[in-house]
Amino acid sequence: MYIELVKHPDVFLRSVSKDVPFPLDDKTERLTKYMARAMYQHHGIGLAAIQVGYQLRMFVMDCTRAQESPQVFINPVIVKNSEETLTDFEGCLSAPGKRGEVKRYLRIVLKYQDKEGAEHQKTFYDLEARCIQHEMDHLEGRLCIDYEKGEYSRDKHKSQTMVESDFRVKHNT
Numbered sequence: 686m687y688i689e690l691v692k693h694p695d696v697f698l699r700s701v702s703k704d705v706p707f708p709l710d711d712k713t714e715r716l717t718k719y720m721a722r723a724m725y726q727h728h729g730i731g732l733a734a735i736q737v738g739y740q741l742r743m744f745v746m747d748c749t750r751a752q753e754s755p756q757v758f759i760n761p762v763i764v765k766n767s768e769e770t771l772t773d774f775e776g777c778l779s780a781p782g783k784r785g786e787v788k789r790y791l792r793i794v795l796k797y798q799d800k801e802g803a804e805h806q807k808t809f810y811d812l813e814a815r816c817i818q819h820e821m822d823h824l825e826g827r828l829c830i831d832y833e834k835g836e837y838s839r840d841k842h843k844s845q846t847m848v849e850s851d852f853r854v855k856h857n858t
């Protein structure tokens with residue numbers, strides 16, 4: 686089954702996602718698996734719920750080569766970050782063919798919940814830290830292509846063409 690992603694410049698990607706209530710209902714539980722499938726199908730290392738049509742504060746990530754151990758992060762919050770940053774180019778599954786030059790912290794401490802609702806606090810480095818910061822932007826309606834020379838640009842965000850959402854959630858029953 687081919688999973689369609691919400692794509693830029695769809696205005697839906699600009700919405701701010703909401704907290705996920707616990708205990709997870711069956712639908713949200715299924716959604717985490719669906720997100721992982723979508724991530725692998727599109728050869729990404731991370732994917733936020735908004736990219737498959739749900740305004741929920743959760744994302745999946747797998748930066749391993751094997752691509753068989755997706756991690757699920759629910760209601761994530763960055764509680765600490767390094768002084769050191771790195772500016773590099775990033776792409777997004779929701780903006781194919783485009784890229785942004787984005788400054789990210791090299792190291793972050795993330796607080797999040799797993800599917801059972803248990804709280805975790807963990808330090809992430811380098812590629813994982815970058816990927817998490819990219820996904821956290823999705824939860825706020827931001828995209829990596831909004832950045833200019835490393836910095837987030839409100840003007841660029843605004844100037845990106847906004848079109849009415851034509852995304853249909855096909856599995857939203």
Ligand SMILES: [Zn+2]
Nearest residue numbers: 776777778779
């Ligand atoms: Zn993205």
